[in-house]
Amino acid sequence: MSRLIVCTVGTSLLSNADRPWAGWNPRRQDPLPDAADVALWLEDADAAAASAETNTLRALDVGEADRLAFLHSDTSEGRFCAERLATLYARAGVPVETKKIGKLGYGADHFSAGLKALVDITISLVRTGRERGQQPIFCATGGFKAEIAFLNLIGALLGVEVVYLHELHRELVRLPQLPLSWDAAIVARHQDFFTWIDGELR
Template sequence: MNKPSILICTVGTSLFQPNLEALKKGLSNDGIKPEYRPLAEAYQRGDWPGVAKALRPLPASDRVCGAEINSIASLLEKEYIPADCGLFFLHSSTDKGRDIAAILKDYYLNKGHALVETVEVEDLQDEDPKRFRTKGLRNLARNVCRIVRERSAAACAINATGGYKAQIAVAVLLGQALGIPVFYKHELFSEIIAFPPLPVAFDFEVWMRASGMLYDLERTSDPVPASTYAEEWQETYESLVERVPIDGQDYLELSPVGQIFHETFRERFRTDRSQVLPPKALQKHPPRLEKDAGWPGEHPEVEVFMKKVTDEVEQVVQCATFYFNPDLPQRTRFRCGAKGIEGIYSDGRFTVKFRVESTAKTPGEQAAVVASLNEWLSRQQT
């Protein structure tokens, strides 16, 4: 196994509770070993640089040092990572998470690690379980994928020892999706264990077909009515979303698995697009506004949008309207429809649906064009 040069570490609170809290209690009754006294006193003062300084003389395998230091020490001892490995500490959106991450950064900057960074994971907290599940774990996946994307999968590994237990499941799934090893050390284990990448893969074509829904759910912070995606829904999408009942109606949010799925294949599509997309259109035609489809002869922005789609997405030949509803707002996106590729355009008041003629000849090529269209749309909306 190649040694990763970047270790992405989740951060928990075991350093503070129970470890340093127990030492602090020992100060009052002199029930503390001399080597721990500077550490306990610095903790009692809230002196985080002092805590980092007091931790350095202790053996890194000492349980008092906490899960993160213990597990990294085990990785170094087993030579799974080089001694100067770059470290990213992903911590919760809490005061304890920030404080412990600051201590770890200070501790490792003085141990020869040239790259040591802390990353706060928004909504990863323990006060609101729903926010933790629907947003915190998604943001954890998003941050890990960003680091892997910037540093390359071959250079990265995940240490999922610290933090909430749900993070372990997310980390293992991330490892499988991204093709990187995941490490974990339970407090009762004598050494760290590895979850190497397995020879399994998500379905790329499922992502391409679902890309409109996935891009749409990712860019909103509010649940979306499940009925929005009813016409394009497939059973395979179920694990990608969280269903939220509101006033007797089903709403959808992107699940942590869905976030991992989307992040993984969005990046793969960027690198493999030339292998899955059909050839460029040799000839392009202006948009068609079909009056027998209820087109009112208004809303010039729709024609502008369809022309922009045709001009800027290489595989598109022409767009033609087939549906108009003046009173039904929808969510703008592209999808695989019963009769081919469909575009949905809405300004929040009316909805227009249009067919997208392209150079695609097979269902797989159609799915790839849909993914390319939704990727294009995502760039327009950022």
């Protein structure tokens, strides 16, 4: 069975050491490196060291039968990293798409809305993937810590395997399934409450 691999994207491609743009720091508002230079560097880089995402996908042995969905934050550097990764895997013949998680960024004001967008996008991807006969897998290595936590919870509720790979490890960690399940009947019985909590800003 082909796999739909949903991968959250962080900025390790930019911020890790041992690359021509080493020292890049968003807190200083450093300019992004040239996209063509990064793409060229990625083609020859060791996947285990290039970024958190490539390290995880290396361990998953991603191939042309798989489909990749890179989820990135609503920031210029998040989009930049996702686009460079998408280009890398597309050139290898892997079907790939990028999805922006609206409002997910460094500001606390919209972060909750961004996490809600993450839930919506992820559920939609899983539904579409299953309709196509694909096995969904979540790569929860890159991105904000809260983003990774939410992805793990979504995986538990939807019965989707969640994998993780720390930068110091070469072996994939398959996160244990949480003892949770989704009871649609509860939502139906309390529809007014869920409509209210979904619409209110808090």
